[in-house]
Amino acid sequence: MDLLRFALRKLLAGLPLILGVTLLSFTLMVYFGPDKTYQLLGKNPTPEQIAEIRHELGYDRPFVTRYVEYLRQLVTLDFGNSDSTGEEVNAVLARTIPVSLALELPGFILGNLLAIGLALTAGYFRGGWPDKLIMGLAVIGMSISFLIVIFAFQIWFCTSYGLDWFPVRGWKAENLAEYLRHIAVPTLATMFVALGYSTRFYRAVIVEELNRDHVRTARAYGTPPARLFYRNILKNCAIPIITRIMFTIPSIVIGGALLIETTFGIPGVGKVAYEAIVSGDQPVLKAVVGLTALLFVVTLLITDILYRAVDPRVSIR
Amino acid sequence: MRVTSTRYRTLLLALLCAPVTACDDASVPAPLTQDPDAGLKVYHHSMDESPASLDPVQAANIYANHILENTLDTLYAYKYLARPYELKTNLADGWPEISEDRLTYTIRIKRGVRFQDDACFPQGRGREVTAADFVYSLKRNFDPKNRPQGAWFWQGRIVGLDEWKDAGSDHAKEVPGLLALDRYTIQVRLTRPYPQLLDTFAQGYSGVIPREAVERYGREFGVHPVGSGPFKLVSYDSARAVLDRNPHYRQEPVDLAYEGYDPATQRYSGVERIAGRSPPFVDRVIFDFASDDASRWNSLTKGDEIQYAAVPPEKLDEILASRSPPRLKPEYAERYQLIVGLEAGFVFEVFNFSDPRYGYHPDPVQAGRNKALRCAIMKAFDWPARNESWYGGLARVFPGVIVPVTAEFDPDTPVDTITRDVPGARRLLAENGWNAGNLPEFVYGNSAGVKQRMMFEQLRAWLIDIGYPTEKVINKNYATFGDLSRAWKQNELPLISKGWGLDFPDAENTLQLFYGPNGSPGSNDANYRNPEFDRLYEEASVMLPGPERTAIYRRMNEILLQDCVGMTGLSRTRTYLWHKNVVGLPDREITGGFWIKFVDVLPKGESARPADLGQEI
Numbered sequence: 059m060d061l062l063r064f065a066l067r068k069l070l071a072g073l074p075l076i077l078g079v080t081l082l083s084f085t086l087m088v089y090f091g092p093d094k095t096y097q098l099l100g101k102n103p104t105p106e107q108i109a110e111i112r113h114e115l116g117y118d119r120p121f122v123t124r125y126v127e128y129l130r131q132l133v134t135l136d137f138g139n140s141d142s143t144g145e146e147v148n149a150v151l152a153r154t155i156p157v158s159l160a161l162e163l164p165g166f167i168l169g170n171l172l173a174i175g176l177a178l179t180a181g182y183f184r185g186g187w188p189d190k191l192i193m194g195l196a197v198i199g200m201s202i203s204f205l206i207v208i209f210a211f212q213i214w215f216c217t218s219y220g221l222d223w224f225p226v227r228g229w230k231a232e233n234l235a236e237y238l239r240h241i242a243v244p245t246l247a248t249m250f251v252a253l254g255y256s257t258r259f260y261r262a263v264i265v266e267e268l269n270r271d272h273v274r275t276a277r278a279y280g281t282p283p284a285r286l287f288y289r290n291i292l293k294n295c296a297i298p299i300i301t302r303i304m305f306t307i308p309s310i311v312i313g314g315a316l317l318i319e320t321t322f323g324i325p326g327v328g329k330v331a332y333e334a335i336v337s338g339d340q341p342v343l344k345a346v347v348g349l350t351a352l353l354f355v356v357t358l359l360i361t362d363i364l365y366r367a368v369d370p371r372v373s374i375r
Numbered sequence: 376m377r378v379t380s381t382r383y384r385t386l387l388l389a390l391l392c393a394p395v396t397a398c399d400d401a402s403v404p405a406p407l408t409q410d411p412d413a414g415l416k417v418y419h420h421s422m423d424e425s426p427a428s429l430d431p432v433q434a435a436n437i438y439a440n441h442i443l444e445n446t447l448d449t450l451y452a453y454k455y456l457a458r459p460y461e462l463k464t465n466l467a468d469g470w471p472e473i474s475e476d477r478l479t480y481t482i483r484i485k486r487g488v489r490f491q492d493d494a495c496f497p498q499g500r501g502r503e504v505t506a507a508d509f510v511y512s513l514k515r516n517f518d519p520k521n522r523p524q525g526a527w528f529w530q531g532r533i534v535g536l537d538e539w540k541d542a543g544s545d546h547a548k549e550v551p552g553l554l555a556l557d558r559y560t561i562q563v564r565l566t567r568p569y570p571q572l573l574d575t576f577a578q579g580y581s582g583v584i585p586r587e588a589v590e591r592y593g594r595e596f597g598v599h600p601v602g603s604g605p606f607k608l609v610s611y612d613s614a615r616a617v618l619d620r621n622p623h624y625r626q627e628p629v630d631l632a633y634e635g636y637d638p639a640t641q642r643y644s645g646v647e648r649i650a651g652r653s654p655p656f657v658d659r660v661i662f663d664f665a666s667d668d669a670s671r672w673n674s675l676t677k678g679d680e681i682q683y684a685a686v687p688p689e690k691l692d693e694i695l696a697s698r699s700p701p702r703l704k705p706e707y708a709e710r711y712q713l714i715v716g717l718e719a720g721f722v723f724e725v726f727n728f729s730d731p732r733y734g735y736h737p738d739p740v741q742a743g744r745n746k747a748l749r750c751a752i753m754k755a756f757d758w759p760a761r762n763e764s765w766y767g768g769l770a771r772v773f774p775g776v777i778v779p780v781t782a783e784f785d786p787d788t789p790v791d792t793i794t795r796d797v798p799g800a801r802r803l804l805a806e807n808g809w810n811a812g813n814l815p816e817f818v819y820g821n822s823a824g825v826k827q828r829m830m831f832e833q834l835r836a837w838l839i840d841i842g843y844p845t846e847k848v849i850n851k852n853y854a855t856f857g858d859l860s861r862a863w864k865q866n867e868l869p870l871i872s873k874g875w876g877l878d879f880p881d882a883e884n885t886l887q888l889f890y891g892p893n894g895s896p897g898s899n900d901a902n903y904r905n906p907e908f909d910r911l912y913e914e915a916s917v918m919l920p921g922p923e924r925t926a927i928y929r930r931m932n933e934i935l936l937q938d939c940v941g942m943t944g945l946s947r948t949r950t951y952l953w954h955k956n957v958v959g960l961p962d963r964e965i966t967g968g969f970w971i972k973f974v975d976v977l978p979k980g981e982s983a984r985p986a987d988l989g990q991e992i
Contacts, residue, residue, distance in 0.1 A: 096864065097857040098429075100435065100524035101878075101896035102887075103864075107526070110519040142427040144597030153612065209669055217673045226674040227663060227681070229614065321670045323663060325612035333613065335856055337427075 065359055072355030079351040080132065080308055084125050084344070092338030093117075093318050115141060115340075128344050132352070137345040142337055147345045150330055155311060158326035160231060161241055161318065162310045165248035170303055173253055178287055181268055192257060199254030204247075208321050211247045227323035244318045251326030259302060263295045270294075296368040304361040308353040389885050415658040418957065418974050421671050421681040425613060425664035428597035432516050432523035434579030437876065441968030442616050442662060447582030447602030450482060450509065450561075451573050454968050456646065457635020459966055460880040462573055466504065466583060466603070468559070477568040477917075482561045482576075484509065489623045491607040493577040495591040504583060504603050506555035511546065512583050513553060518544035525580030527898075528878075532572075534564045547584075549906055568917040574879035578966060605655040605972040615660040626653040629973065636734075644712065644960040649975055654823040656958075656975035675952065678710075682976075683961060684733070688767045691950065695717030698769060701950070712984060717771055718947045719780045719964035720876035721885070724756075725941030729895070729902040730869045732815035747807035748814075749939035754800035755841040756834075756942040758793050764833060765826075769948035776885045777934040778946055780964070782920070782927045783882040792936045800841040811844045818866040822859045823852045864896040867935065870941070871900045877965060882928045886912060901940060908934050955982040 062250035071095050095111050112118050116127075180192040190249035200255050214220040231237040267273060268291065276290045316328040327346075365372045426439035434443050444452075452465040464470065466488060472481040490501035516523040517540040534552025542548065552564035556629060565572070575581060588601035598611050606618035631650045638647075647654060663680075665671035668687035675684040686694060694713075696704045701715040726749050728734030733749060736742040758772040771779055774788045804810070820835060823829035828850065835848040851861040851868070863871050877884050891909045893899035911931050918924040935943075951961050958975035977983060 085616075092855040093861055094857065096860040097855075098433075098522050098524065099860075100527050100895075103896050104530075105896060107519075108864075108896055111522060114519060114522055139594040144428055144594040145428060146595060149595075189932055212670065212673060217677055219673075222677070225680065226671060227614075227665065268674050293682050317935035319614075321667055323614045323665060323670070325614040329613045338688075338857065361897070 061363070064170065064362070067364060068359040069355060070356065076132075076348075076351045077129075080128060080344075080348055081125065083347040084128055085121075087338070087340055087343055088121060088124070090362055091340070091343075094338040094340070097337060098141075104307065128348070131344065132348045137348075138341045140334075140342050142333070142339045142342075150342060151327065151349070154325060154327040155331050157229065157324060158315065158319070158328060159311060160237070161324055161326055162248065162315055164241055165245040165252070168245070169252045170256060171251040172249065172264060173256035174260050174292075174299065176229060176253070176257045177264050179290070180257070180261045181264035181291075182283065182287070184265060185270070189261075193261070196254040196257045199250055200258070201254075204251050204317055207250055208247050208317055211243050211250070212321060215243045215246070229322075229324045240322075240324075244315070244324070248315065248318065253365060259293070260299060261299045264291060267291045267295050270278055281325050288321070293368065297365055300361060300364050300368065304357050304364070305354075306353070308350050308357055311353060312350045332363060378593060381472070394850070416656075416976050417659045418657045418659060418971075418976050419661050419663060419681045419683070420971065421663045421665045421674070421684045423668075423671070423685055425666075426616075428523065429600045429608070429611065430597040431512065431579050431582035431584060431600065432521045432525060433597065435524040437967030438465050438664075440579040440606065440966045441963070441971070442519055442611075442618070443579040443582050443600060443602075443608045443814045444604070444966055444968045445552070445660065445971050446604045446608050447584060447617060448488065448504065448598050448604050449574040449578065449582055450484070452577050453965055455629075455970050455973050456631070456636040456637065456641055456960060458637075459780065462577060463633070465577070466509075467576075471573070476603070478565045478587070478777060480561075480563040480565070480572065481556070482563070484559050484561065485625065486559055488603050488625055490585050490603045491601055491621050491623070492606075493588060493601045495585065495587040495601060501601075501603070502585070504585075506561045507558075508583050508585055509561050509581075510550075510553050510555045511586050513581055514539065514544070514546060514550060515584075515589070516580055518546075520544070522670045523580075527577040528578065528580065532565055532569050533676070534566055556645070564787050570917070570919050571879055571881055571883060574881065578878060594699070601821055606660055614664055616664075618660045618662070620655050620658050624655065633955050641960055643988050644974070644982055645985065646960055647985075648958050648983065649973055654972045656805045660971060678954075679979075682957050683951065686950040686952055688765075691767045691769070694952070698767075707952070710955060712955055712957070713950070713952055714961055715769070715948055716778055716964075718949055719877070719880060720874060721773075721776070721778045721944035721946045722872075722874040723776065723941060723943035723945070724870055724872040725901040725903075725943065726939075727863075727866060727869050727871060727900070728904065728940075729866050733869045734902070744807045744809065746939055747803050748809060749811070749941070751800040751803040751841055752817075752838065753792055753939055753942055754794075754796040754803070755837045756793075757795045757837055758942075758945065759795075761830075762945065763831065765830065766945070766947050767950075769950070771946045771948070773944060773946065775936055776888065776943055777928060777932050778877065778885060778944065778948070779950075780877070781880055783925045785929050785932070788929075788932065788936075792939075792944075795837075797840050804842060809842075814843055814847055815869075817843065817848045818851050818868055819849065819870060819872070820853060820859055820862050820912060821872065822852045822856045823854055827852075863900045866895055866902065873900070882964060883916065886915075886928060886931050889931075889940065895917065903935075903940055905934060905937070905938065920967055955984055956980070958983040 094115055095108060095117065099107065116124060129217050135148065139146055140150060174191050180189040183189045212226060216222065216224045216226045224239055228240065230240055273286065273290050276286055281290065312327060315326065318324065318334045319326040319329040330342065331346045333339070334346065397867055405454050422438055422441060423500055424438050424440060427433070429439055429442055431443055431447060434440050448466040449463045450465060450467040453907040454461045454463045465486050468483040468780070469484045484504065486507055490496070490504060492501045496502055514524045515521050516529065517536055533630050535550045536552060537547060539550045548738060556562050556563045563572070582602060584600065584602055589596050592599045599689060600608055605621055605624045606615060607621050609619050610617045629649050629652050631646065636646065665674065671681070671684050674680040675921055694707045696702045701713060703711065703713050707782055726733045736745055753776045762768055762772060772793050773779055774790055774792045777784050817838060819831050821831060831850045835845070838848050853862060862868050875885060875888065887893055888898050889901060889903040890899055890912045891904040891906060894902045894904065908931055911927050915927040918983065949963065953959070953961060956977040956979055958977065959970060959973060962970050
């Protein structure tokens with residue numbers, strides 16, 4: 059019961075966040091976003107046709123009416139049809155979000171596992187050559203532009219100029235082998251860049267934990283390294299690690315990976331969201347922004363529950 | 376409430392089952408040229424952008440038309456190989472009967488043509504295409520709910536169509552000038568002669584669709600077009616569109632001579648292989664939307680992915696052994712076919728005549744000074760440098776607005792308006808009392824981007840050469856092309872820099888850009904108003920093609936040049952490569968994509984190029 063009450067209270071507390079985010083983003087869309095009217099006009103429009111398009115887009119309605127309509131859409135999860143393609147926004151998201159998830163999850167999971175492993179190694183050998191090597195590589199990963207990494211990996215792994223092992227473009231997931239073939243290079247590129255940031259962050263957390271008295275004591279008692287890392291360090295580092303991982307999830311689910319999707323010709327939500335931003339496709343934008351805010355609230359809740367799971371001292375009341 | 380909970384469930388399921396759903400996606404074909412497993416003959420075509428909507432009434436660009444021209448039928452179409460472009464009959468059964476006064480067209484359509492099988496029809500079986508379908512499809516261009524973009528072709532031209540729209544676009548009501556006389560006969564009555572009418576019936580906007588599909592799919596018809604064309608759209612997303620052969624497409628064997636085949640210049644493409652056979656020749660066409668040049672190039676050169684692509688300008692030196700005549704380096708000639716051709720359109724920069732600092736002015740003296748200023752800026756413009764910097768030196772610069780691919784183009788037009796003359800420009804400014812102190816600000820609007828910024832800097836340098844102070848040449852960025860377009864339509868900028876692709880191969884299509892009544896927000900963004908020009912335009916607009924009309928067009932072009940309307944123009948050269956096992960002659964101009972139904976693919980390793988031909992084309 060406590061947990062349920064806690065969840066409801068958290069969700070209610072998230073309402074102002076959702077209202078704030080939606081109001082701010084909607085204001086930006088309406089007053090500063092691209093005007094879709096002039097993309098939907100023919101080559102030789104008349105003032106009447108401009109007025110007709112504005113009416114069709116709902117631009118001639120008061121701001122408040124439109125914002126209330128947005129909130130209604132958010133509650134009913136009915137965002138209408140895209141202003142660009144005419145497709146139902148829900149259908150667009152249901153088609154593209156799974157693709158982005160399938161594309162990004164392997165890199166996300168492997169990247170974080172590897173980063174934690176590298177951070178533990180670096181922390182254990184703090185100041186030694188493994189630490190310097192890992193941190194040096196992390197800095198390199200962080201320093202190189204993601205775009206350059208993508209192109210370099212694409213040329214190296216996918217083209218006749220390089221190893222030519224994987225497809226340059228396309229998305230095929232009919233079976234596991236094809237799926238792995240198509241996500242291999244995007245996953246490697248994502249990991250290469252994300253690994254640097256994650257490893258440095260996790261190392262900092264682990265090093266801080268290593269300096270604590272209880273760790274020093276455990277070491278003095280001769281606790282084996284594996285047991286020390288698992289029971290005395292990793293468990294105590296869990297809260298910042300969970301925080302970092304959990305707060306990446308909304309952007310993976312809704313945000314997608316624009317550069318990866320564009321370069322590798324993958325029909326995910328990142329490209330759809332980007333095109334909605336630059337073309338002023340408000341129905342798609344409203345859905346992406348609104349759902350991201352909702353997902354953040356849910357993520358906050360789950361994160362709090364996870365805190366309690368890993369650290370009994372954390373209260374959920 | 377039920378609907379809402381279903382939506383929640385759908386979204387939740389989509390999120391939870393993401394990887395599984397993705398793995399179950401069986402609609403995407405294998406990325407092989409010929410997929411041995413599926414036994415399909417597949418042609419992979421790449422485009423540098425994706426279309427927004429596939430509703431024919433929104434087919435405003437070549438990207439949408441590439442798909443729609445292969446999915447829907449139009450009454451007329453452009454011949455596959457004839458250049459200059461020529462119309463041919465398509466769904467129409469022969470040429471129309473035209474009344475003596477050229478106001479009434481009676482068009483018969485072919486019998487027995489079926490729409491593609493689709494769930495919108497009873498038992499999913501496509502029914503026969505009728506004259507009423509064409510009438511319905513054209514009327515949709517006048518229904519604001521559809522957000523149509525092609526109404527301007529027929530606005531004020533067809534008796535009663537504008538009134539039908541004003542009365543609420545009720546499809547139950549007839550339009551007197553647009554009737555289905557019987558199941559196979561269409562009658563179009565015009566308010567005045569319209570020589571380009573049949574060209575407009577080759578546009579994607581006039582593609583014939585069944586009412587049942589629109590009623591079934593509603594707004595989603597834009598991602599689910601149904602027609603009677605050679606291919607049927609089976610999937611469409613932001614990365615690709617997949618079209619499968621329409622098994623019921625009518626049998627019409629290819630007559631190469633009728634299609635305008637010229638063995639001297641086109642034999643290299645191997646199109647003789649399709650003579651006497653009925654298209655389509657491939658089972659599946661996949662359009663890859665690859666906006667990134669590097670990725671597109673990598674995919675083309677990989678060998679088993681896309682088979683056709685535009686060559687990025689920075690790759691020209693890598694692939695060409697010679698630019699004039701264009702010839703591939705041996706290592707590329709071994710694997711690819713090449714086509715280099717002028718676009719059917721142009722890029723140009725014209726002054727906004729409603730801006731009293733550069734255009735019309737109530738004071739005749741100031742108006743004269745403004746004209747001198749425009750002429751001086753034209754003289755400052757360095758076309759060869761622009762061509763070299765941005766178009767690989769391969770584009771064609773010409774004086775005026777009649778583009779080289781049209782029959783009305785005059786290669787003997789004097790070139791002084793496109794010749795850089797800095798001393799002449801300075802002299803002109805000085806003679807008319809212009810100096811650094813009184814020159815007006817020159818605000819150059821463009822959409823945000825590195826290339827656009829560099830183009831501005833290049834122009835600023837040329838203006839500085841003729842005496843413009845640096846601070847008076849200002850760059851103004853707009854987030855999107857739509858925002859820039861709004862600025863033009865609302866007369867916010869003194870200069871309009873844009874490109875125009877011909878809708879049909881007739882100079883009228885570019886001359887109308889300066890017809891007074893088409894002023895902003897119409898296509899005449901320059902707001903040019905010249906009574907003599909307008910009179911000639913109106914006179915020519917009802918004339919049939921011929922020497923007399925051509926003479927009028929050329930006179931109109933001269934008027935524009937004499938008035939120093941702007942820096943114009945440049946037709947870009949398109950360079951495309953395609954794999955040698957593809958039989959076809961690509962052309963993305965005019966409606967775009969009309970050639971794809973003739974494409975064939977040979978087994979990998981074979982070449983469509985006749986063995987007796989050398990490398991040169």
